[in-house]
Amino acid sequence: MANIKEIARMAGVSVTTVSRVLNNHPYVSKDKRDAVLQTIEQLDYTRNMNAVHLITGRTGAVAVILPYIHAFYFSIIMNGLAHEALLSQYRLILCQSNYLEEEEIKVLEMLRHKEIDGVVIVSTALKPEIIEEYTAYGPIITCQDSGERRYSSVYIEHYAAFKQGLEYLTGKGYRSIGYCEGRRNGSSAVIRQTAYREFIAEHQLAFEEEWMIYDCTTEEDGAAAALSLLKMSQRPEAMIITGDHVAAGLIIEARRSGLSIPGDLAVMGFDNQPIGRLLQITTMDNHLYEMGAAAFRIIHEQIHSERPEPVYRKLDYRIIERSTV
Amino acid sequence: MANIKEIARMAGVSVTTVSRVLNNHPYVSKDKRDAVLQTIEQLDYTRNMNAVHLITGRTGAVAVILPYIHAFYFSIIMNGLAHEALLSQYRLILCQSNYLEEEEIKVLEMLRHKEIDGVVIVSTALKPEIIEEYTAYGPIITCQDSGERRYSSVYIEHYAAFKQGLEYLTGKGYRSIGYCEGRRNGSSAVIRQTAYREFIAEHQLAFEEEWMIYDCTTEEDGAAAALSLLKMSQRPEAMIITGDHVAAGLIIEARRSGLSIPGDLAVMGFDNQPIGRLLQITTMDNHLYEMGAAAFRIIHEQIHSERPEPVYRKLDYRIIERSTV
DNA sequence: TTGTAAGCGTTATCAT
């Protein structure tokens, strides 16, 4: 395959001139530029970008770490990231980690190996200390609140958002509230559970340990939760459920079993996913798209600044009132 | 940041020896190897992979082109790809194209620029001729049947599969069948519509133009389809719907409106997605996961062979009988 | 406006 030297020789110019044409530098006469362009066309030449990356020290690529691409929560954030990356002519390299530290480390190692210019961590199993180590090799941003670390973050205050959701339910008069939690190891799940238990205690609400249902991540988990709810001697008046798709599964199964919603059971979802609109689920909009977009904008800026300072951006949230509460 | 030269100097060996240690070559004495290893540790050294890519002419990365990551159809294929890529220690670069030719070309250009070793095209808006041009720069495989071209393919016979679905419905006694089609431009949609219309004609089934519903890609589209079905003066006895999530939307909305399924309306889905199991939707399993896995295995083999020949692999399919037909 | 030559950080070749 042709290289820059060959183009230079055939066009009767130096490699520098060819490089200038390639990079749209000024100070190239029209004659030479045309000659170069024509030769390039003729030989079907393109640059070997590996050589460019080597000499420039940049790759124009950013990696994104997330556990599952097929989870709505993450795909919405991903859309935000992708949109901004496109605007900046950047490439996104996706890493579906399944929360495997090993996979996540691999991506951070890519940063170290100079294969990418930065890393966006949407959700991780990694300890903040580990991430912090890698900031030495390039900019990193997380979509989780990890305190004011040496890397940036765009995040939702899960604690406050969850409490607001609970307040909304008690405001509607519900005095016993169950909770379908998402992935047990998920960083947000831990926070939300704390918010939940504290809220229950503060407001002296009724509570049974079986109202706390763990590891609900799919429609089927929601359906299973509905079934176990039905078998309880004491059932909560309301359920708060992270993920509208899980809420959807619960609602469908509960209705199939003859429960009226919100009459017999109120359901509040989280994350404002498309299925939620279909089933008219009352939910919490976490602005996930904007989260992705902001994350990319920040890391892009950091890639291009000399000594970037970490940025901490807190996103807001709001309840979407529909008809399941 | 430290480079190989520095390591060599500090360890008191040549760069060649360092390189040998780095690549686990034989013929390095234990003494020197240990010295090198220790220096590497000490300086926190890693290779600049751009230099490696440049000299070796390989990158260990394969790009995947698909229109939408959040569509179940594609995410299942993606899972198959990802699993195999992991086994082969390959990196996957994801391109969400939205069926924009421009975006897809960008990826093919990466192949030309030597930034990736191969391309897996899951679904594309590109003409086969264009893809064929790029085979000059490296192996390409599609997950669509495009005839026996200069690039490989793993594909489902959408025509035959769709007809089998229709036969299943007529076998159950339904004599009027409507069809919710997926994305209008989707390559499979075109094929399936042909199969549909031909089947209707061959079997002299009842048919109204309004039973053919276009561009159904989401749960909400399915719900909307249910609503328009309800308004028809003549309603089909059965619906065949590409995508179980679309079928789910239709079923939920239809039942909400008092329709019994399959009593008043039989529904057959396609693609065997998780939601289909929850709602007990009778569907067609297209082996999408296996499709992704096979695609990667083939391209991986081609990357490592001198003069690769195109491979054409046809996948089978089967009906999963549940309770909506 | 143009060209020469020195890198970038590796691996490959070919000695010894």
Place this chain on the structure above:
DNA sequence: ATGATAACGCTTACAA
């Protein structure tokens, strides 16, 4: 078993 040295294909001082 080890090491010079030449690639790989490009950008960028620096000189003219």
